[in-house]
Amino acid sequence: MTEHAHQHGEKAHVVGYGQYILIWAGLMGLTGTTVALAGIELGRWVIITALTIASVKGFLVLNIFMHLRSEDRTFRLFVLVAGVVLLIFICLTFFDYAFR
Amino acid sequence: MATSVVLAGAEPDFYHTVTKRKGILSWILTTDHKRIGILYLGTILVFFHAAVVLGFLMRLEMLKPEGALVEPQTYNTFFTLHGIIMIFLFVIPIVPAVFGNFFLPLMIGAKDVFFPRLNLFSWWLFIAGGILALTSVFLPGGAADTGWTFYVPYSIRTTTNVIPALLAAFILGFSSILTGLNFITTIHRMRAPGMTWFKMPLFVWASYATSWIQVLATPIIGITLLLVIIERLFGVGIFDPTLGGDPVLFQHMFWMYSHPAVYIIILPAMGVVSEIIPVFARRTIFGYNFIAYSSLAIAFFGSLVWAHHMFTVGMSDTGMFVFSLLTFLVSIPSAIKIFNWVATLYKGSIDLDVPLLFVLSFIVQFSIGGFTGLMLGALSVNIHVTDTYFVVGHFHYVMFGGTGFGFFAALHYWYPKMFGRMYNKGAAKIAWLLSTIGFNILYIPFLILGYAGMPRRYYHYLPQFQTLHVVATVGSWILVLGLGIMFVNLFLALRNGAKTSANPWGGETLEWTTPSPPPLENFDEIPVVTKGPYDYSKYEKAAQEVA
Numbered sequence: 001m002t003e004h005a006h007q008h009g010e011k012a013h014v015v016g017y018g019q020y021i022l023i024w025a026g027l028m029g030l031t032g033t034t035v036a037l038a039g040i041e042l043g044r045w046v047i048i049t050a051l052t053i054a055s056v057k058g059f060l061v062l063n064i065f066m067h068l069r070s071e072d073r074t075f076r077l078f079v080l081v082a083g084v085v086l087l088i089f090i091c092l093t094f095f096d097y098a099f100r
Numbered sequence: 101m102a103t104s105v106v107l108a109g110a111e112p113d114f115y116h117t118v119t120k121r122k123g124i125l126s127w128i129l130t131t132d133h134k135r136i137g138i139l140y141l142g143t144i145l146v147f148f149h150a151a152v153v154l155g156f157l158m159r160l161e162m163l164k165p166e167g168a169l170v171e172p173q174t175y176n177t178f179f180t181l182h183g184i185i186m187i188f189l190f191v192i193p194i195v196p197a198v199f200g201n202f203f204l205p206l207m208i209g210a211k212d213v214f215f216p217r218l219n220l221f222s223w224w225l226f227i228a229g230g231i232l233a234l235t236s237v238f239l240p241g242g243a244a245d246t247g248w249t250f251y252v253p254y255s256i257r258t259t260t261n262v263i264p265a266l267l268a269a270f271i272l273g274f275s276s277i278l279t280g281l282n283f284i285t286t287i288h289r290m291r292a293p294g295m296t297w298f299k300m301p302l303f304v305w306a307s308y309a310t311s312w313i314q315v316l317a318t319p320i321i322g323i324t325l326l327l328v329i330i331e332r333l334f335g336v337g338i339f340d341p342t343l344g345g346d347p348v349l350f351q352h353m354f355w356m357y358s359h360p361a362v363y364i365i366i367l368p369a370m371g372v373v374s375e376i377i378p379v380f381a382r383r384t385i386f387g388y389n390f391i392a393y394s395s396l397a398i399a400f401f402g403s404l405v406w407a408h409h410m411f412t413v414g415m416s417d418t419g420m421f422v423f424s425l426l427t428f429l430v431s432i433p434s435a436i437k438i439f440n441w442v443a444t445l446y447k448g449s450i451d452l453d454v455p456l457l458f459v460l461s462f463i464v465q466f467s468i469g470g471f472t473g474l475m476l477g478a479l480s481v482n483i484h485v486t487d488t489y490f491v492v493g494h495f496h497y498v499m500f501g502g503t504g505f506g507f508f509a510a511l512h513y514w515y516p517k518m519f520g521r522m523y524n525k526g527a528a529k530i531a532w533l534l535s536t537i538g539f540n541i542l543y544i545p546f547l548i549l550g551y552a553g554m555p556r557r558y559y560h561y562l563p564q565f566q567t568l569h570v571v572a573t574v575g576s577w578i579l580v581l582g583l584g585i586m587f588v589n590l591f592l593a594l595r596n597g598a599k600t601s602a603n604p605w606g607g608e609t610l611e612w613t614t615p616s617p618p619p620l621e622n623f624d625e626i627p628v629v630t631k632g633p634y635d636y637s638k639y640e641k642a643a644q645e646v647a
């Protein structure tokens with residue numbers, strides 16, 4: 001009964017197919033980079049590079065395909081909180097792995 | 101505000117509202133948050149009693165050093181099932197899913213949660229997970245024997261039904277995430293006019309903090325359990341060292357959820373305590389802001405301490421130092437709550453009624469659980485007592501002595517509102533006395549046994565431990581007797597209890613302004629909130645005049 005109470009202002013977030021295809025190509029390119037990098041011996045930089053590329057991809061998917069950029073501020077803040085918490089979790093784990 | 105509202109016979113209560121569907125369907129297809137709360141209560145109590153029986157049998161088994169009752173493999177499945185059911189099907193959902201669902205909308209002056217259908221879906225997921233967990237016991241292969249922690253590599257190699265048990269926990273996780281999401285949205289969007297953030301009851305604050313942990317931490321256990329399933333099915337080397345995996349990584353990811361889960365478990369119970377104390381001390385809560393913020397602080401810092409479960413697995417020294425330090429830090433907001441509760445009681449007009457008695461047990465037992473937790477957080481002691489009965493005693497003090505008793509308190513406090521009847525208070529007090537005494541006789545020996553070196557989960561033990569094991573088992577009998585009296589008493593009162601008024605305890609929060617049980621839409625008119633949730637100034641003024 002209350003599910004539709006919140007009518008968020010339908011801003012015009014209609015984006016052309018061209019942009020979607022461009023972003024998609026970019027994502028495929030990044031995936032290719034990850035695969036290519038996996039073959040190179042990067043030592044302790046392996047995880048940092050892989051996670052950075054994955055974060056960029058996640059950012060693109062959230063913003064473009066999931067329309068996060070046209071959502072309201074509170075909602076974007078919530079997603080940011082989730083991202084920061086994940087970042088903290090990953091960093092804390094490396095207090096173990098990085099210092100073994 | 102609380103006593104002035106009489107909605108005599110204006111509307112039938114939610115049990116008697118004419119609905120589209122009749123009989124059982126009016127329950128299992130309902131979107132009313134109150135009915136969903138009752139559904140959770142019924143189902144969770146079934147699981148709880150099953151797990152109590154398992155615990156009871158385990159204590160009988162421990163009467164003799166060489167085993168008294170069952171085969172070793174059966175004992176392994178007993179403690180695994182006892183753990184899985186108690187954690188995933190009892191302590192995690194009990195307060196948020198039952199009392200959160202029933203009372204959160206009432207306390208903020210809303211008609212329902214923000215997503216009522218999603219709420220029903222969460223219950224169905226809960227049932228699906230519960231049924232899957234129970235079926236895994238009877239499928240060929242036998243019940244899982246890994247302990248509730250599913251540690252690799254054993255959980256990858258054992259031939260028992262680990263996959264159904266993992267899937268069950270996975271599905272239950274989804275139920276928990278969706279409930280959390282629903283509560284966060286409800287609290288943001290559905291508060292009655294005038295109910296600002298700092299006029300919210302503290303139970304709502306606690307639920308809010310809990311919901312965030314549910315949403316942020318539960319996905320981690322979800323993916324971790326799925327990875328174990330993938331590794332079992334396809335032999336992908338993620339955690340198994342023989343395939344190039346890392347078993348310590350499993351422990352990191354498991355505890356990344358399962359330690360915050362401790363706060364999913366305890367925070368709502370702390371919220372209950374913050375509700376009950378001002379009502380029965382007839383005093384405004386001491387340090388409202390501190391209690392509200394400490395819930396958020398516990399949720400945040402509590403999420404950063406997980407590796408204190410892993411001090412003996414070969415982590416780096418830096419890691420051990422950091423996680424030990426963080427563990428000590430998280431005790432500060434917990435202590436703030438304890439001090440504020442005690443300060444509220446100080447010089448209050450205390451009415452030692454049933455809910456407050458359970459709350460007092462909570463405070464003492466949770467404090468013991470917290471202090472033994474600090475002992476475990478210290479690296480030197482931890483290495484000595486890891487995987488002993490000391491750990492088992494510690495977390496039973498937190499989970500059962502804390503949340504379990506918090507649940508009993510909540511049930512006795514809100515029972516008249518939920519069912520419109522009052523239980524027999526004499527019997528309830530006897531039940532409180534027996535369960536408190538039984539609980540402590542059961543678990544104090546655990547702490548001593550563990551310190552003396554009794555390892556957890558062992559089937560055989562050295563003869564010098566027998567006396568304390570026997571004492572603990574006798575304690576379990578007293579505890580079970582107390583629980584029996586408590587639930588029989590509450591069950592009988594469903595039919596025979598005296599009809600009760602809208603506000604039998606004199607509470608000041610919004611749920612007491614509507615009839616018991618509430619009508620379908622909770623309030624005739626959505627209330628307008630003008631003052632804080634625990635305004636007992638009239639009592640305080642009266643007390644001063646007398647003095």
Ligand SMILES: [Cu+2]
Binds near residue numbers: 359405406409
């Ligand atoms: Cu922990």
